[in-house]
Amino acid sequence: MIKKIVIFCGLLFVANAGFAQNERVEDAVSLLTKLMISPDSLALDKLVLNKLSYGHSSGKVQNKQEFLHSLLSGESDFVDISLTDQAIIVQNNTALVRHTLTAKTNDKQVPGNVKLYILLIWSKEKAGWKLLGRQAVKVP
Template sequence: MKKLPVLIFACLLFTVSAFAQTKDEKDVAAAVEFMRKAMVDGDRANLTKLAADDLSYGHSSGKIQDKKEFVEAIASGASDFVTIDLTDQTIKVAGNTAIVRHKLSAQTNDGGKPGSTVLGIMLVFQKQKGAWKLLARQAYKLPVQ
């Protein structure tokens, strides 16, 4: 009977540690939130700061943009995100690389035309000079439910 409290404590400790984020995972999650906010705000400086120089930004349509094209599309309002909600996010860090997956739901206003989209997203971040930079992004269409 004396071993039961120890067993329960060990199970709780294992459960909590299994779901705890590492410092790098927390930093990557913060970079994702920084990106989400910069995209909604159309903040050229923050988008430029976040994106790696070698960015490859893929859309669900198959269109690929480099850093300059990505920043300009968002900052100019050509690609205008009114809201972005991210759900079902996972983060996997391997050395100086992090893979983020989530579901993106957004309200848009591209070219003054209101719209909405729901996409699957995979992001690749790379730690460069101590900061997590967006190196690659690929959006994909989700099955209709």
């Protein structure tokens, strides 16, 4: 009986640890979303890894400096972002996040709307979850 209780408690601990990891990844995604709408260079620098690979639905791929510049200069200007159908997979120190992004944009002062499928790749570092990769695909 005690063995069953110990096993049950262990399973509960593992389940809670997994839930907590997903919650922390969700927090990182939420922060990234807020920073894409209202860019802050210091906060973005802390959230994004130096080896970032940021893929757009057009096929364009940016490194960290290019991604930060596009947000901070207004070249990529998100007015509003809504995320739906989010799914998170955490494997050791890597998290994959998939969701649908619907946004109002004002890129280079031209209003627009986008709807994209997004894959985010996060790496768990000492300071928390950091963005390593992103790929967007246009919703057909």
